[in-house]
Amino acid sequence: MSALSRMRLRGLVRKEFYQILRDPSSIAIAFLLPVFLLLIFGYGISLDAEHVPVAVVVEQPDVETASLAARFSGSSYFAPVFLSDLGEAENALRERRVNAIVHLQQDFSRRLRRTDGAPIQLIVNGTDANTARLVIGYVQGAWQTWLEQRAAESGVTPGTPLRIDQRVWFNSELRSRNYLVPGLIAIIMTLIGALLTALVMAREWERGTMEALMVTPVTMGEVLLGKLVPYFLLGLGSMALSVAMGLWLFKVPLLGSPWLLFGVSALYLLAALGMGLLISTVAKNQFVAGMVAIITTFLPAFLLSGFIFDIGSMPTVVQVITRFLPARYFVASLQTLFLAGNVWSVILPNIAALTVFALLFLGTSRCLMHKRLE
């Protein structure tokens, strides 16, 4: 086996570039896909519920119930519908026209003056547990402010002995877009990296051009590098595009260093491309390679990377599985780099993990590529 030859490598890279330029689908993957995905997801994915439709059932309206109901109509969190009959509200809940029912019984005002207090009944549609929990939180907030307002008006001591003073660091407004966009960039890079390279080796095998390559003096290392270099550059371009969109279109703050971001991204891209190449080398068949690439990248990156579901809450077995996912380390690095800054205690272990994956995938691909026909 001869050493790397720059001339041969240049030839291979140039050939790959021509192939990219002449089949528009690779260019589309690298530049149109991130724009399209980031636009759709940046606007489409949000966990901030506002204007939640709520039925407020007041059986006997009076001053007390009116002041409580005003808490709902005056808030941007709720879009209240006022009803007088519980049965009607229950039907609306069943037909998904409202998400929750706030029910004040007939004797509400009378029981307010008794020592055990008056119940405010809250019925939520628990199907979507996450939204249900948010709605409960909103109603709790409305209820508390109402209590405090009442206490202030009547001049007695404040209603609640313990007051929680909450500080949310790194994202004080709890804007879900701030954490979703960095995660989305990670997912998009996972898709692009694997998609770009998953088919390239399999295609050469399927079309028989691999045999043609074998009779030339190129080494397998050169073939691998020749595939890697063009797609790496393409991937860096699409990463830059995604970050630019995140910063200027979605107004996500970047507190960390841009150079560190560049370094981590380059490292991750090597791992993602390496994974695509490995799939492609093993599969030798475009159908299988495509299937494997989609199955091993998109859904795992979406569900297991900590992008949206908290890894710490998963069962231990699943947490162990997530450790084998390069996307997990990239998502964690990006969220920290964007929102918290250069926190080395988070970044360094992630960089180490990404390096291991990049070396592992590229190294394994190299080992599995033989200049041999089966």
Added chain:
Amino acid sequence: MWRRINALMIKEFLALLKDKRSRVVVIVPPLVQLLIFGYAATFDLNRIPFAVYNEDPGLASRELVARFAGAPNFHQVATPSSDAEIAPLVDSQRALMVLHIGPEFSRDLAAGRPGAVQVIVDGRNSNTAAILLGYVTTIADGFNADWMRQTGGAVTARLEVRAWFNPNLESRWFLVPGIVGLLTLLVTTLVTSLSVAREREQGTFDQLLVTPFRPVEILIGKALPGFIIGFGELTAIVIIATLWFQVPLRGELSTLYAGLFLFLFSSLGVGLMISSLAVTQQQGLLGAFLFMVPSVMLSGFATPIANMPLWMQHVTLINPLRYFLVIIRGVFLQGTPFHMLASQFWPMAAIGLVNLTIAGFLFRRRLY
């Protein structure tokens, strides 16, 4: 006609299943993924690492800390003893939350003044932060109610919360039926979107066109294998969801299968449309991707459609998965009867018909 379709179907099955790798790839991953994702996909936090910085020697603060430490989903990891120790804990993600009780807390409470407690939350994942703050509020409410009862204060109004259809608010009940839709979409689109493109690339599609097959027959022959595989896999997945994950199946199976039938019909339609547009397998794969990724993300699977801007909500109307998720969740958790879901059935039928028509049309025209 059916004899010809039958022959084409057998050929498609052979093309799909004769190769061991492609056989494994079509059948095994969806089942494995359901198991892993079923456990992974949950919004419930069950081990929140938190730290307590308690400057107050009083009884009240100790009781408050005990409430947090005793809560099943909180897990105390550190007890910092100065302000300076808080930031590193949160920065390095060792603690998701820090509870800071000032030195005056017990004294304030005893004097009848409100005692303030600072809660610092890592907002890097704002959804986790919001859920966590909800848990904190619940604990604080419990503390308040007990304190008032002990000190003889009057309760004025109390909140009684009930959740219908999912009393413990387990997000797994919501997400596992969603995964059923997700995986079905994945398998059917992949199986069909490459089926025509592969023949085009290998040149066998021209041969197919000169046979006595009519485009409709080719269409049916290409669609049926995906249909049968999808149907089988879905049934397996539904069984796992009910028996393994214990998601309650409250509605009629017939309603579920009606929805399933239409969902497969519409997603196969899209798959075949993509396939007949593509010239190479790479283009077919890219097309499948461009359809599948947004369909999953914008289906209401993890983030509700109601949270999207209005124009985006209108875009989701062409997404078949959106309708299927409403049906499968309705049937599973709410036992929704057939007639209440009619508005979800016909859009899927329409999407399927439009796409299959376009695919049939493209079979003829796009030949090069």
